[in-house]
Amino acid sequence: MYWDRRFLSLRTWGSRGFSPRKIGAVTSAFSIRPARTGDVAAIKKLVAPLAERRILMAKETVAYYESLQEFRIAESSAGEVIGCGALHVMWEDLAEVRTLAADDNWRGKGVGHVLVQQLLEDARALGVARVFCLTFEVDFFKRHGFEVMADQTAVDPQVYSELLRSHDEGVAEFLDLARVKPNTLGNTRMIKIL
Numbered sequence: 772m773y774w775d776r777r778f779l780s781l782r783t784w785g786s787r788g789f790s791p792r793k794i795g796a797v798t799s800a801f802s803i804r805p806a807r808t809g810d811v812a813a814i815k816k817l818v819a820p821l822a823e824r825r826i827l828m829a830k831e832t833v834a835y836y837e838s839l840q841e842f843r844i845a846e847s848s849a850g851e852v853i854g855c856g857a858l859h860v861m862w863e864d865l866a867e868v869r870t871l872a873a874d875d876n877w878r879g880k881g882v883g884h885v886l887v888q889q890l891l892e893d894a895r896a897l898g899v900a901r902v903f904c905l906t907f908e909v910d911f912f913k914r915h916g917f918e919v920m921a922d923q924t925a926v927d928p929q930v931y932s933e934l935l936r937s938h939d940e941g942v943a944e945f946l947d948l949a950r951v952k953p954n955t956l957g958n959t960r961m962i963k964i965l
């Protein structure tokens with residue numbers, strides 16, 4: 772499905788009270804689709820500068836291939852990968868939005884918004900009830916219904932101990948384990964009930 776900025780402005784942003792002046796000219800269109808193996812290089816290119824600034828977590832290339840089915844890609848009408856995002860299931864009712872990134876040249880044009888909408892839709896389809904994220908983009912996620920987590924009560928002690936068995940770094944970040952604290956400094960832990 773293609774999204775154009777006019778549609779976003781009239782139907783989505785308009786209804787949420789965004790200023791039409793922020794929208795600018797209708798110049799661009801993009802689509803959201805499941806990731807393919809050929810997208811891994813482009814995903815890495817999107818993530819690399821953000822990982823360098825410790826905004827996103829750097830991963831080995833093999834990890835992107837292994838988690839490829841979790842990814843959605845935003846593609847411009849010219850066929851360029853301009854954004855990505857993934858939904859990682861952690862537990863029966865819990866998943867994480869991760870590796871959400873929009874190309875610098877496409878920031879503020881709704882790419883992140885449509886990716887998050889799609890990932891939340893994916894979460895609902897999978898039967899997930901709550902979606903976690905760890906981010907510096909607090910306002911962006913608040914606009915999508917995420918709330919800052921006050922504490923660890925998002926999982927009960929039994930699930931917590933099961934999650935401790937995971938080798939996934941994102942799960943460790945969710946659990947706020949000491950060994951990943953250097954990765955998460957300054958990030959905000961947020962959750963959305965679907």
Ligand SMILES: CC(C)(COP(=O)(O)OP(=O)(O)OC[C@H]1O[C@@H](n2cnc3c(N)ncnc32)[C@H](O)[C@@H]1OP(=O)(O)O)[C@@H](O)C(=O)NCCC(=O)NCCS
Nearest residue numbers: 793794870871872873878879880881882883884906910911
């Ligand atoms: C988070 C991120 C993916 C958002 O991508 P984006 O494509 O710029 O997002 P959007 O364009 O949908 O929204 C960005 C802002 O532009 C505004 N905006 C977007 N489209 C708009 C439109 N059509 N009209 C008016 N305003 C618009 C929104 O109000 C939003 O403001 P907010 O941040 O205060 O909520 C991007 O900033 C990014 O790559 N960040 C680095 C990685 C990161 O932190 N990821 C999150 C952790 S996984």
